[in-house]
Amino acid sequence: MAKITFIQPDGSQQTVEAKTGMTVMEAAKLNDIAGIEAECGGACACATCHVYVDAAWREKTGKPAEMEEDMLDFAFDVRDESRLSCQIKVSDAIDGLVLRVPSKQF
Amino acid sequence: MAADSDTTAGGGDGEIVTDVVIIGAGPVGLFAVFELGLVDVKCHLVDILGKVGGQCAELYPEKPIYDIPGLPIVSGQELTDRLMEQIKPFGATFHLGERIDGLARRADGRFDLTTDAGKKFNTRVVVIAAGGGSFTPKRPPLDGIEAFEGKSVFYSVRKMSEFMDKDVLIVGGGDSALDWTLNLQPIAKSVTLLHRRDEFRGAPHSVEKMRALVAEGKLRLLIGQVTALHGTDGWLEDAIVKTKDGEQKLSVNALMPFFGLTMKLGPIADWGLHLEENLIPVDTEKFETSEPGIFAVGDINTYPGKLKLILSGFHEAALMSQRVHKYVYPDKKLMFQYTTSSSNLQRKLGVK
Ligand SMILES: Cc1cc2nc3c(=O)[nH]c(=O)nc-3n(C[C@H](O)[C@H](O)[C@H](O)COP(=O)(O)OP(=O)(O)OC[C@H]3O[C@@H](n4cnc5c(N)ncnc54)[C@H](O)[C@@H]3O)c2cc1C
Numbered sequence A: 001m002a003k004i005t006f007i008q009p010d011g012s013q014q015t016v017e018a019k020t021g022m023t024v025m026e027a028a029k030l031n032d033i034a035g036i037e038a039e040c041g042g043a044c045a046c047a048t049c050h051v052y053v054d055a056a057w058r059e060k061t062g063k064p065a066e067m068e069e070d071m072l073d074f075a076f077d078v079r080d081e082s083r084l085s086c087q088i089k090v091s092d093a094i095d096g097l098v099l100r101v102p103s104k105q106f
Numbered sequence B: 001m002a003a004d005s006d007t008t009a010g011g012g013d014g015e016i017v018t019d020v021v022i023i024g025a026g027p028v029g030l031f032a033v034f035e036l037g038l039v040d041v042k043c044h045l046v047d048i049l050g051k052v053g054g055q056c057a058e059l060y061p062e063k064p065i066y067d068i069p070g071l072p073i074v075s076g077q078e079l080t081d082r083l084m085e086q087i088k089p090f091g092a093t094f095h096l097g098e099r100i101d102g103l104a105r106r107a108d109g110r111f112d113l114t115t116d117a118g119k120k121f122n123t124r125v126v127v128i129a130a131g132g133g134s135f136t137p138k139r140p141p142l143d144g145i146e147a148f149e150g151k152s153v154f155y156s157v158r159k160m161s162e163f164m165d166k167d168v169l170i171v172g173g174g175d176s177a178l179d180w181t182l183n184l185q186p187i188a189k190s191v192t193l194l195h196r197r198d199e200f201r202g203a204p205h206s207v208e209k210m211r212a213l214v215a216e217g218k219l220r221l222l223i224g225q226v227t228a229l230h231g232t233d234g235w236l237e238d239a240i241v242k243t244k245d246g247e248q249k250l251s252v253n254a255l256m257p258f259f260g261l262t263m264k265l266g267p268i269a270d271w272g273l274h275l276e277e278n279l280i281p282v283d284t285e286k287f288e289t290s291e292p293g294i295f296a297v298g299d300i301n302t303y304p305g306k307l308k309l310i311l312s313g314f315h316e317a318a319l320m321s322q323r324v325h326k327y328v329y330p331d332k333k334l335m336f337q338y339t340t341s342s343s344n345l346q347r348k349l350g351v352k
């Protein structure tokens, strides 16, 4: 179980509860978080679930794997803190995670 | 039409006369060739992609699919390859890299179809297997980019000579970006390749060639991203590029962004078909649309209980084919047969 906070480009926030084992993208979709489109349903094939990981959480969420880096090439305004939320697994270790939703998903 | 379903090139003005045109060569369009072939109907397939396989081949060629009956695990590309092998006996004709733009019913009840390349079909039946729509290049969400498209922003190249005296900015890190960088470098006034990271997904030998040109000073490579475009009346004057060292202004008059493909409904919306949320409603007996003679199978259709699964599309193709047989051979009775035991079907499959 983990609490995850999504911050929208306009500053508004939403905190959701996610079950261990699901992906952060799934938690976002279950809670209708705006701006997470996830067109490919989590197959790391669309880059429309792009998020920015808060600086304090970057170590815990880790670096993108090679396949994810390749797919991030198709995202907009990619930064060092960019991740595809379908590639972040929920666990107790990320309880409290803070993510920013980009202004555009392509 | 003659007793045996066939196609003739050259009705009036070079049109292709046929019984069935399948729009879309995704997994469902491909399997439709098989089911139609079993009932002696030959097909032409048209797809805007330069390859067959639709989403399976374009979006997830290397990823596993676990819910194809009888194939516990198969990748998107492997499924495509196996379908191609399965439909080989039926000799369908493929028209790849072309989009069906126009569809209109003729006075004689048949259909006229036209492609963006000007090819014409005169067909008895149309099978729309268009999935999520035409694969189209992704447009970067840069403010005002639409105004530049066609004049200074290009997603593909028609004539290389048009870039002769241009300062070109190419964005992306895959094969399209690298190929056009290498092709345009000798022709254009200058070429800048921009990618968000100093690693490229493209073929290793293209990456090597690109790096060699950079080393010789013949090509500029920047690591960063475009953030804004400026110009007047669609003519690009400069692009703002964000790199590790901050923002800089690049004087360029042509931009080619390569951010992959996405599916857009496209011309299907203009064919006068009844649509529900960009999907085509069909019945679940024949998978025919509101227009008799036009069928829709696979991801593009909708009906109560519809699931966008490859397996469902295959089933739809089988039932659709029974009805198409009636259009093509109004006087022939169709006998239900198994491929296992019917010598007639086995002859068609070339296994007897
Ligand atoms: C990442 C991912 C994973 C998936 N995993 C599974 C899975 O495990 N199991 C499963 O069953 N399904 C899965 N799917 C869904 C499956 O891929 C689709 O259901 C299937 O591809 C639909 O096949 P189709 O032939 O109807 O359409 P598509 O595969 O979408 O092909 C349609 C083709 O039609 C072309 N087209 C459209 N309009 C035109 C036009 N006007 N002129 C010319 N060409 C045109 C398009 O360019 C496209 O190539 C997955 C999808 C994705 C994206």
Ligand code: FES
Pocket: A025, A037, A038, A039, A040, A041, A042, A043, A044, A045, A046, A047, A048, A049, A071, A084, A085, A086, A087
């Ligand atoms: S949902 Fe498509 S890449 Fe994450």
